Amino acid sequence: MTADILTLGEALIEFMRQPDDGDRVLYEQGFGGDSSNTAIAAARQGASVGYLSAVGDDLFGQALRELWRREGVSDAHVLTRAGDPTGAYFVQPHASGRHFSYARRGSAASLYGPDDLPEAAIAQARVLHTSGLSQAISPTMRAAVKRGAAIARASGTLFSFDTNLRLNLWSLEDARSAAEEILPLADIVFPSDDEAEKLTGLTDPDAILDHYLSHGARIVALKRGDKGAMIATPEIRLTIPPAKTTPVDSTGAGDSYAGAFLAYYLETLDIEAAGRLAAEVAAGTVSGFGAITPIPRRDQVWPA
16 A cells, blocks of 8 residues: 655664763664654654655664554665664754754665655655755765656655755755755745745745745745744745744654644645644644654644
8 A cells, every 4th residue: 555645865763862860971762864753743643654765784774664663654665775874863952952963974875866766656645755854865865856756746746845954964055956956846845944044045934935936836834933834825825823832852843843734734635724733743742852752643633
């Protein structure tokens, strides 16, 4: 059975720093990677989801597969590369942001390329989702993102793109070039206001929305943190207030927003309902530590 939502990118093992215990620095192992976070958030809202990537033939790769299976995310199209490691990252959380250190160079996912894409699965899905971070992983993954978008466009599959900017992985110039390359193929775009200002040079939210709509997007959901979100189509423009929360760690908030929005939009075809429910999911995500553990499930944001 083909998943309705496919996400493409790199999943990582997360090491979250904990409060110091005397002379020891403690880390709790978890899981991350923006596209994997998005997949899990969508699955927790009840969507049919699959992941496209590669992992190493190691304990971390096995742990990620076990995670996806627990979460109801299909790993049928995740490759295993013997001899190549599964990537990891270390995060220092705080309420207003987070600091990342990566150990991902030469990872199995960084070697993923256009020839690894399951074209039939993409053609049969309703949405293919990826990100600017996925483009930044490596030249081969950037090519896979472009090829996946082209397959989606040719097949009538919606192509969803989160601008996710990571300037520790590449230059702003390269990020801008990659975004401009892929945006004409995007049906749904998820920029955040701080990243969009860097990528576009624009500061006015309406101008940012206009910028992404001008490339041909059907829906633009501008994530604005504690200011909520603005959602635009060529015909309408909405402001979605933030959901109430007490933030302790912003890791994965934008990813969970995108996954929840896609899940609820496919179910309702209502951008306002999808935006409000996604805001609830993002609010729940920032109320706990780690990229995945605090992501709310469907019954917590949309009770029966």
